[in-house]
Amino acid sequence: MKWDIKSFLGGIVVGSVLFSGIAIAAPAFPDAEEGMKTPFTYYFDGLPKSPNSDVQGIMYKNSVYVPIRFVAENLNKPVIYDARTKSIFIGKIPSAKMYSKMEAIELVKKKFAGKLSPTHVVEYAHDDEKGHYVIQVYQTVVNNFQSGDSYTSTYGWFVVNPNTGEIKSLL
Template sequence: MKWDLKSFFGGIIVGSALFSGIAIAAPAYPDVAEGTNTPFTYYFEGVPKSPSSDVQGIMYKNSVYVPIRFVAENLNKPVIYDAKTKSIFIGKLPVAKMYSKMEAVELVKKKYAGSLTPTHVVEYDHDDEKGHYVIQVYQTVVNNFQSGDSYTSTYGWFVVNPNTGEVKSLL
């Protein structure tokens, strides 16, 4: 196969089209470089302390995000991270089984598995006034593929008791 100038420029155009999505997606991730350049000083009971340079906090959209282990340990509290449930425990562990938000989502998926399709999204929304997790189940329906118009079709809203794991419908 012979390569010519036409093939070369055709390859550049195709490559540019394929990789242009990376530039579009890049702003979706926060740029934290500015925040990491400024070390923060934390005060505990009036005593200034600074974490090591590899665990500095960051400033993003007028909020300071701090290294929780550094803060908890300076308050003389142990920190335990449970990767399975994506839970962070500061201080004492709960004496009774507590379901995490991720476990609550899985409980709803399991309970309604027979009636949910792969297009349904099951996600945590917020805690209600009783401290129960509110879970929404929905799907996005495209009603015009040419224009991309779509709407959200809610299957249901559910509450999960974090102490018992009981799932109840809000509707």
């Protein structure tokens, strides 16, 4: 088969038509870079401050997301991130042992290790009114593999005290 200019141009036209639909079908999510095009000015005690251009905040769904290190340091508070527990400390570090949400999940997993199957999910749900972590243990059970119908089977809801690590059932 011999390639000529007609075939080449035809290929470009067909390719353009086929791939132009990708841009139309792309979801309309805002680009984080778009928020960085307009730098925000932050005021601390009436004084304007701007972070470095590589750590600008972004606007998403009418909320401004701000670099926490920039804010804390302008409030003269140190910031420490503990990757192991996925905890962010601003200002003073707690003097007593405090369990993080990730550590609370691990405590619940250990407590029920012999009773849970590999399909059980142990996850943080929210904090209760006392500041304790609420952890849900559940699994998704597929009852019809052909249709994909499934339901959630809850093993239990548990409260973990962040000061002591004590686990109590909510039921």
